[in-house]
Amino acid sequence: MPLFKPAATLLLALLPLGFLAVMVAAPLFALVLYENGGMVWQMLQDEYIRWRIGWTTLQAAVTCVLALLAGVPAAWVLARLAFPGRRWILRLLMLPFVMPTLVAGMGVLALFGPHGLLWAGWEDTPYLLLYGNVFFNLPVLVRAAYQGFLQVPAARLHTAQTLGANAWQCFWHVERPVLQPWLAGGVCLVFLYCFSGFGLALLLGG
Numbered sequence: 001m002p003l004f005k006p007a008a009t010l011l012l013a014l015l016p017l018g019f020l021a022v023m024v025a026a027p028l029f030a031l032v033l034y035e036n037g038g039m040v041w042q043m044l045q046d047e048y049i050r051w052r053i054g055w056t057t058l059q060a061a062v063t064c065v066l067a068l069l070a071g072v073p074a075a076w077v078l079a080r081l082a083f084p085g086r087r088w089i090l091r092l093l094m095l096p097f098v099m100p101t102l103v104a105g106m107g108v109l110a111l112f113g114p115h116g117l118l119w120a121g122w123e124d125t126p127y128l129l130l131y132g133n134v135f136f137n138l139p140v141l142v143r144a145a146y147q148g149f150l151q152v153p154a155a156r157l158h159t160a161q162t163l164g165a166n167a168w169q170c171f172w173h174v175e176r177p178v179l180q181p182w183l184a185g186g187v188c189l190v191f192l193y194c195f196s197g198f199g200l201a202l203l204l205g206g
Contacts, residue, residue: 056195056201057195059126059129059130059133059194059201059205060133060190060191060194060195061191062130063130063133063134063137063190063191063194064187064190064191064194066130066134067134067137067138067140067141067186067187067190068141068183068187070134070138071138071141071142071145071186072141072145072179072183074138074142074145075141075142075143075144075145075146075148075149076145076149076171076175078090078142078146079146079149079150080149090146093139093142093143094139094143095139096136096137096139096140097139097140101136101197101199101200101203102199102203104132104135104136104200105132105199105200105203105204106203108128108131108132108135108204109123109203109204112128112131123204124204124205125205126205128204128205129200129201129204129205131204132200132203132204133194133197133200136193136200137189137190137193137194140186140189140190140193141183141186141187141190143186144182144183144185144186144189145179145182145183145186147182148178148179148180148181148182148183149175149179151178151182152174152175152178152179156174157170157174157175160173160174
């Protein structure tokens, strides 16, 4: 049985690795080999392309930080507190997974566009793009953090509270170590969505 587990794990790992190899690595490898990589080198020499790559990376990273700052406290409230409407909030957090990007972008423009209901005049600015990214991707991080909080053993929390730990100490010493893998996965998803997303950037970022 101990010999079977590593073999089964390896076979299961081959599925996502094969997908990444065919869908990601192979096209990139073919692009590098195209004309001996000359086309890629010419693109990187273009100042406009370098600026766009840098800005794309920056806005994705900033979105991840903002989503972390807002998503972890929200997930803690949903995981630790019982209040009316909690179940509906958890269900509504699934909306971005099924909502078309165009619909979300038009909703943001209705609030902050040329005739915005809340604050007009934000169209074609980096701030509106960041807001749209957070609006669209925050539920991804909240769901990931929420699942992580649910994995924290209740006995550890009770022991820490019995020893006199406050809420922050319980989070940092007990919940955070369990939460880290879930947050890492959520942050990776948010970064990839923001880095590769084109429709929202085109609609909100000018």
